[in-house]
Amino acid sequence: MNRDMLAGRVAVVTGAASGIGAATVERFAAEGAQVIAVDVAAPARAPGVHPLVGDVSSAQTWQEVADLARAEFGRLDVLFSNASVTVRAPAHELAEADWNRQIAVNLTATYLAMRSCVGLLGAGFPERGAGSVVLCSSVHAIAGLPGHPGYAAAKGGLVSLGRQLAVEYGPAVRVNTVLPGPILTAAWDGIGEEDRQRSVAGTAARRFGRPEEVAAAVTFLASEEGSYVTGACLLVDGGWSAVKDSA
Numbered sequence: 362m363n364r365d366m367l368a369g370r371v372a373v374v375t376g377a378a379s380g381i382g383a384a385t386v387e388r389f390a391a392e393g394a395q396v397i398a399v400d401v402a403a404p405a406r407a408p409g410v411h412p413l414v415g416d417v418s419s420a421q422t423w424q425e426v427a428d429l430a431r432a433e434f435g436r437l438d439v440l441f442s443n444a445s446v447t448v449r450a451p452a453h454e455l456a457e458a459d460w461n462r463q464i465a466v467n468l469t470a471t472y473l474a475m476r477s478c479v480g481l482l483g484a485g486f487p488e489r490g491a492g493s494v495v496l497c498s499s500v501h502a503i504a505g506l507p508g509h510p511g512y513a514a515a516k517g518g519l520v521s522l523g524r525q526l527a528v529e530y531g532p533a534v535r536v537n538t539v540l541p542g543p544i545l546t547a548a549w550d551g552i553g554e555e556d557r558q559r560s561v562a563g564t565a566a567r568r569f570g571r572p573e574e575v576a577a578a579v580t581f582l583a584s585e586e587g588s589y590v591t592g593a594c595l596l597v598d599g600g601w602s603a604v605k606d607s608a
């Protein structure tokens with residue numbers, strides 16, 4: 362697929378070594394972007410992809426991202442803030458360090474990203490309107506599942522933060538949030554077949570989503586095709602949140 366939706370754009374994708382992040386790096390590059398691919402694990406090398414190994418919860422990583430973008434390209438056009446960790450435990454059993462880590466990686470990282478990169482965002486194509494930031498939340502922002510207090514709090518926070526950033530930095534920068542439902546990635550490793558089947562049965566699509574299907578939504582929001590979309594939340598959940606499963 363190559364439709365040049367992001368031709369000449371400079372993008373940052375976090376959580377780039379796996380799943381939705383890796384699929385988005387691939388799609389962005391296929392659409393003509395130069396992509397700075399950030400992950401604690403080494404992201405795959407490919408034409409147009411610039412891997413950067415770093416922890417998104419560290420301000421140092423964001424300084425390195427901004428320095429690389431400034432030195433190599435002089436600007437940034439797109440940021441997909443996607444890296445995530447999950448520690449499953451009810452609140453009374455969740456270690457404070459694990460709560461803090463989930464908030465840091467899943468929520469604080471976006472604040473750190475904006476702090477370091479907002480001056481570079483949207484400078485490249487001012488005549489076309491905007492830099493574009495896309496945050497990756499989850500259906501956990503809108504529905505509770507036992508064992509996910511830190512993850513849900515962070516994902517809910519991203520929904521509010523996305524709106525806030527859209528208001529704060531418009532019109533130069535658009536900010537939107539995607540809320541994926543069940544997408545078959547490494548995040549599902551260790552989750553049993555019964556839970557998988559119940560999740561799939563809870564969607565109108567009656568199947569898992571593929572990482573490429575989230576990448577497609579992110580690419581729309583990142584590109585000029587989404588030029589009048591900002592401060593929005595986009596569910597990419599196969600209709601999971603639309604299904605009412607009791608009378």
Ligand SMILES: NC(=O)c1ccc[n+]([C@@H]2O[C@H](COP(=O)([O-])OP(=O)(O)OC[C@H]3O[C@@H](n4cnc5c(N)ncnc54)[C@H](O)[C@@H]3O)[C@@H](O)[C@H]2O)c1
Nearest residue numbers: 376379380381400401416417444445499541543544546548
């Ligand atoms: N898969 C799903 O069903 C699903 C559903 C809803 C939301 N999401 C969200 O989609 C996003 C991507 O999830 P995925 O399913 O592709 O997961 P994944 O586990 O395949 O990928 C997550 C990536 O984040 C990286 N990462 C973790 N901590 C990091 C850190 N501190 N710094 C940098 N990189 C770090 C990991 O190394 C990994 O490459 C996440 O925000 C997740 O919460 C996923």
